[in-house]
Amino acid sequence: GGIITQTPKFLIGQEGQKLTLKCQQNFNHDTMYWYRQDSGKGLRLIYYSITENDLQKGDLSEGYDASREKKSSFSLTVTSAQKNEMAVFLCASSIARAGNSDYTFGSGTRLLVI
Amino acid sequence: GQQVQQSPASLVLQEGENAELQCNFSTSLNSMQWFYQRPGGSLVSLFYNPSGTKHSGRLTSTTVIKERRSSLHISSSQTTDSGTYLCALEFNTGNYKYVFGAGTRLKVIA
Numbered sequence: 192g193g194i195i196t197q198t199p200k201f202l203i204g205q206e207g208q209k210l211t212l213k214c215q216q217n218f219n220h221d222t223m224y225w226y227r228q229d230s231g232k233g234l235r236l237i238y239y240s241i242t243e244n245d246l247q248k249g250d251l252s253e254g255y256d257a258s259r260e261k262k263s264s265f266s267l268t269v270t271s272a273q274k275n276e277m278a279v280f281l282c283a284s285s286i287a288r289a290g291n292s293d294y295t296f297g298s299g300t301r302l303l304v305i
Numbered sequence: 306g307q308q309v310q311q312s313p314a315s316l317v318l319q320e321g322e323n324a325e326l327q328c329n330f331s332t333s334l335n336s337m338q339w340f341y342q343r344p345g346g347s348l349v350s351l352f353y354n355p356s357g358t359k360h361s362g363r364l365t366s367t368t369v370i371k372e373r374r375s376s377l378h379i380s381s382s383q384t385t386d387s388g389t390y391l392c393a394l395e396f397n398t399g400n401y402k403y404v405f406g407a408g409t410r411l412k413v414i415a
Binding site for chain 1: 391
């Protein structure tokens with residue numbers, strides 16, 4: 192079976208700092224996604240990528256950059272961390288063929304900005 | 306626009322009771338998936354169910370496209386069922402991206 196791995200699991204940053212989160216999958220999935228989840232709320236899409244070197248903005252892309260360096264990895268950068276920001280960032284991947292978008296999620300990166 | 310509404314927002318059950326969670330959507334869709342999230346945990350896929358009925362143990366998912374709804378039925382609830390249940394929908398946009406509902410927070414007490 193495959194696995195999707197997010198690093199780091201916990202990230203503490205300082206206000207204004209640039210922070211990078213990484214995601215790796217070995218499912219050979221075409222599409223990868225970055226979501227943000229705030230406490231008690233649903234998921235909001237930040238960026239996604241349908242193939243290597245592709246990048247598509249989601250609903251929450253402002254303040255973030257992303258990079259799909261190769262098919263198996265997708266990284267997310269918080270360009271300037273906001274003080275007291277606290278959220279979970281979830282990476283997912285899927286085959287993303289028509290009528291089959293079965294997602295698999297990573298275990299998340301928990302961010303705290305002090 | 307594409308809307309996803311989950312109900313109820315929260316639910317408390319006595320162990321052994323059944324639950325029916327609803328996910329309603331505004332336009333036609335390509336895919337839908339039900340996820341479970343334990344507090345502080347990641348999302349675990351329960352069902353990939355764009356149409357029809359699927360069963361897994363005590364869980365049943367039914368998606369009726371023409372009525373624009375999907376339901377998740379939990380029978381004989383257990384305390385370990387506590388957590389958040391999220392529905393995710395891919396609409397007919399060709400973008401292969403899900404829109405998530407806000408979730409139903411379930412607490413099952415002994």
